[in-house]
Every structure is written in structure tokens, then in C-alpha cells.
Amino acid sequence: MATSNQPPIALTIAGSDSGGGAGIQADLKTFHAHHVHGLSVIAAITSQNTRGVTAVHPVPLAHIRNQIQAVFDDFPIAAVKTGMLGNAKTVRLVARELRRRKPAWLVVDPVMISTSGSRLLDEDAVEAVINELIPLADIVTPNLPEAESLLGRPLRTARQLEAAGEALLALGAASVLLKGGHARGDKVVDRYFDDRGVIEIRHTRLPREGHGTGCTLASAIAAELALGHTPRQAIRRASAYVHRALKDGYRPGGGAVYVLRH
Ligand code: PLP
Numbered sequence: 240m241a242t243s244n245q246p247p248i249a250l251t252i253a254g255s256d257s258g259g260g261a262g263i264q265a266d267l268k269t270f271h272a273h274h275v276h277g278l279s280v281i282a283a284i285t286s287q288n289t290r291g292v293t294a295v296h297p298v299p300l301a302h303i304r305n306q307i308q309a310v311f312d313d314f315p316i317a318a319v320k321t322g323m324l325g326n327a328k329t330v331r332l333v334a335r336e337l338r339r340r341k342p343a344w345l346v347v348d349p350v351m352i353s354t355s356g357s358r359l360l361d362e363d364a365v366e367a368v369i370n371e372l373i374p375l376a377d378i379v380t381p382n383l384p385e386a387e388s389l390l391g392r393p394l395r396t397a398r399q400l401e402a403a404g405e406a407l408l409a410l411g412a413a414s415v416l417l418k419g420g421h422a423r424g425d426k427v428v429d430r431y432f433d434d435r436g437v438i439e440i441r442h443t444r445l446p447r448e449g450h451g452t453g454c455t456l457a458s459a460i461a462a463e464l465a466l467g468h469t470p471r472q473a474i475r476r477a478s479a480y481v482h483r484a485l486k487d488g489y490r491p492g493g494g495a496v497y498v499l500r501h
Pocket of ligand 1: 253254255256261262263285322323350352353354355359449450451452453454
């Protein structure tokens with residue numbers, strides 16, 4: 240039983256990054272930095288370092304289901320974040336479990352391809368993400384290539400981006416944070432769409448390639464929701480957290496990418 244001096248609890252259902260910069264490892268560091276107790280269900284295991292991903296191993300469905308059961312059976316989970324799920328069967332299983340267990344908050348990061356270019360979600364799983372997972376989400380956090388894949392059309396002009404918000408909301412999530420990091424320009428513009436309209440969050444673009452920024456943003460949002468903030472507060476606070484963590488980032492390996500300092 241949680242008591243009042245205990246931290247809120249958040250769960251990540253995602254992939255492991257052996258290099259410690261992204262995935263489950265980034266999520267748990269982010270939860271910890273927010274004074275939130277982190278639980279993890281590992282859906283896939285990647286072999287990777289700062290140079291890239293060398294292998295992806297999906298965790299068998301029965302073991303994913305067991306992990307989900309173990310954590311929901313014992314902890315008062317305030318918020319859930321999903322990240323790399325790997326394939327359609329895993330997406331469907333996770334969606335089924337979340338429909339049944341109805342966490343108070345769900346943040347869906349529709350992870351598809353790593354910055355280094357490796358596929359982290361099978362192409363034929365995108366449909367399951369659209370049909371089964373996104374409709375459950377309080378906040379879905381696609382970057383531009385992911386949003387293009389979800390909508391099946393390019394997003395280049397400002398008009399296309401504005402229309403994308405409506406179209407992504409129409410997939411059934413309560414709100415959408417469309418991350419603008421992949422666009423050009425000296426400002427990164429993230430757009431948050433909900434039933435009250437759109438908010439733009441701008442940051443000066445840092446002259447460095449970050450690794451694990453998307454994972455960290457989604458788990459920081461989940462942490463802020465677990466702490467009691469509203470979605471609009473949570474996305475602003477989480478965005479500021481990621482910006483600062485990347486500014487203070489460092490290069491732990493031989494690759495060019497920076498990991499975040501939590
Ligand atoms: N590895 C795992 C397990 C991930 O979940 C992700 C992103 O979500 C990545 C790698 C890729 O991270 P990035 O594109 O920031 O390098």
C-alpha cells in the first residue's frame with residue numbers, strides 16, 4: 240500500500256538499450272530524476288552503443304504478459320509510458336493489457352526508427368499502433384517521420400503541420416505532441432494539440448545530435464502526470480527537462496551522439 244511519504248509510481252513498457260542512453264534505461268533515469276518510482280516491462284532487447292543498433296531481440300509475448308501482470312498486481316501505478324514495442328503482436332498484447340487495466344494516464348511514444356537508422360518497429364506493426372494503441376493514449380508523442388508514417392503523407396509546410404494535428408487527434412488520442420526536432424531551422428518547434436487548441440513550445444536548436452531524447456521526453460511527461468500535473472503542464476515541464484538534459488549532455492562512447500545528463 241502506498242503511503243503519503245512515498246513517491247508516485249510510473250511504468251515504462253519499452254525496449255532495452257544496452258548503451259544506457261535511450262529506451263528503458265533512459266526512462267528509469269528520468270523517473271528517478273523526477274522522484275518517481277519507476278517500474279519497467281521490457282518488450283524488446285536491443286544490442287546497441289553510441290554508434291548504432293547491432294541487433295534487436297523481441298521478448299516472447301508470455302514474458303511480456305507476465306511482467307505486466309507482476310507490476311499491476313502489486314503497485315498503484317499512476318502513469319504508464321510505452322516506447323519501443325518492436326512488432327505487431329507485442330503492440331496488440333500491450334494494448335489489450337492496457338485496455339483491461341486502464342491506467343489513469345497513458346503516454347504513447349510511437350517509436351519506429353532510431354536516429355541511427357535502425358527499425359525499432361516492424362513496418363506491418365504501424366497499423367496496430369494506429370488502431371489499438373493510439374486510441375488509448377492521453378498523449379501521443381510522434382516525431383515528424385513517425386507522424387508522416389502514421390498519417391501516410393509528408394509533413395513539410397506549416398499548413399501541412401497544422402492540419403496534421405487535427406488528423407492525428409482523429410486517430411483517437413486525447414492529445415498529440417508533434418515533435419519538430421527533425422524539421423530545419425535554428426528553433427525546434429514542438430506543437431501540442433488537444434481539445435482546447437494548439438500550444439507551441441520553442442527551444443533554440445542545440446548544435447548536437449541527442450540520443451534518447453524522445454524516450455526521455457515521453458517518460459518525463461509520464462513522471463509529471465504521475466506527480467499530479469495536468470497534460471499541458473506536463474508537456475511544458477518535460478520539454479524544459481529534455482532541453483536542459485541535452486544541453487548538459489555528454490558523449491560516453493566513440494559515436495558522435497550525446498546522451499542526456501539526468
Ligand atoms: N533504442 C531504444 C530501445 C529506443 O526505445 C529508442 C527510441 O525510442 C532508440 C534506441 C533510439 O533512440 P534515438 O533515436 O534517440 O537514438
